[in-house]
Amino acid sequence: MKIKVAITGGAGFIGSNLTSALLSRGYAVEILDNFYTGSKKNLDSFKNESGLTITEHDIRTPLDIRADIIVNLACPASPPHYQKDPIYTWETSVYGISNLLKTALKNRSKLLHASTSEVYGDPLEHPQKESYWGNVNPIGIRSCYDEGKRAAETIITDYKRVHNINASIFRIFNTYGPLMQPDDGRVVSNFSLQNLAKKPYTIYGKGDQTRSFCYVDDLVKGIILMMEYEKPIDTPVNLGNPHEFTIKQLAEVIDKETGYVNSINYQPLPSDDPLKRKPDISMAQKILGWNPEVPLQEGILPTLAYFKNFI
Numbered sequence: 001m002k003i004k005v006a007i008t009g010g011a012g013f014i015g016s017n018l019t020s021a022l023l024s025r026g027y028a029v030e031i032l033d034n035f036y037t038g039s040k041k042n043l044d045s046f047k048n049e050s051g052l053t054i055t056e057h058d059i060r061t062p063l064d065i066r067a068d069i070i071v072n073l074a075c076p077a078s079p080p081h082y083q084k085d086p087i088y089t090w091e092t093s094v095y096g097i098s099n100l101l102k103t104a105l106k107n108r109s110k111l112l113h114a115s116t117s118e119v120y121g122d123p124l125e126h127p128q129k130e131s132y133w134g135n136v137n138p139i140g141i142r143s144c145y146d147e148g149k150r151a152a153e154t155i156i157t158d159y160k161r162v163h164n165i166n167a168s169i170f171r172i173f174n175t176y177g178p179l180m181q182p183d184d185g186r187v188v189s190n191f192s193l194q195n196l197a198k199k200p201y202t203i204y205g206k207g208d209q210t211r212s213f214c215y216v217d218d219l220v221k222g223i224i225l226m227m228e229y230e231k232p233i234d235t236p237v238n239l240g241n242p243h244e245f246t247i248k249q250l251a252e253v254i255d256k257e258t259g260y261v262n263s264i265n266y267q268p269l270p271s272d273d274p275l276k277r278k279p280d281i282s283m284a285q286k287i288l289g290w291n292p293e294v295p296l297q298e299g300i301l302p303t304l305a306y307f308k309n310f311i
Helices: 013-024 079-084 086-107 143-163 187-196 216-228 247-258 282-288 296-310
Strands: 004-008 028-033 052-056 069-072 110-116 167-172 201-204 210-212 237-239 244-246 264-267
Touching (some): 004 013, 013 028, 069 216, 079 086, 079 143, 110 143, 110 216, 187 201, 187 247, 187 296, 201 247, 210 247, 216 282, 244 247, 247 296
Parallel strands (some): 004 069, 028 052, 069 110, 167 237, 201 264
Antiparallel strands (some): 210 244
């Protein structure tokens, strides 16, 4: 009997990469997605696999998932997408996880929840450890996402205390790779498309703000390690690549790989945009034995090859 994994948001960038990896490992997978930001095209390479079912559903409404493991990836995750309808974003994070916890408790499913490095806000601690409480503006333009994810972590932790549910939280740092949406507004997709189209990079601020870029295959391996870890993990776990780059350095890496040195269009820094972002991954190393292996210079190559399809 195959182990069944239900992935909410399974048609999204990370969800579709995770689905592909799980199917190749012999899992049965049910994707639940309302296709708000997920794409049916992301499923084309494996949509006819015998171990896959696809259910269209919005997790803001109650549902009954019968699966051994539930992985919750459902929520718009890039600023243009989550700011487009901030109330929808917050409800997906908070009402959605509440519904998933109820069905996980009822059916005794293991639950993994995708949180985000955005719970740290514009951090005053660097690098960010899981024990850091963050520096988040609760009424800013990013708050629907930041605070929605923080509230989701709260209710998961309370379900663990009250009901002893088998649930774990992982916090995703900047992730990139094939199957990203070209319009998601994230810096890797923006810069890749701008360089390939020979249009100037849009850099907000001076470009000295930092991010730590994790290739999607590394992230997927970390999620699977958490899935296969037998016990609930009491603390959220950072999953990200600790190698830190300025935004300008990312542009230079892309320039080098394409052979085209692009010009830059500087724009004002958006409100509440974090100035630094770097995970402390000692928890993931200790508990899961996980380390990201793909350097940015290597992972950007298949990413650029993927984005060439949109030029």
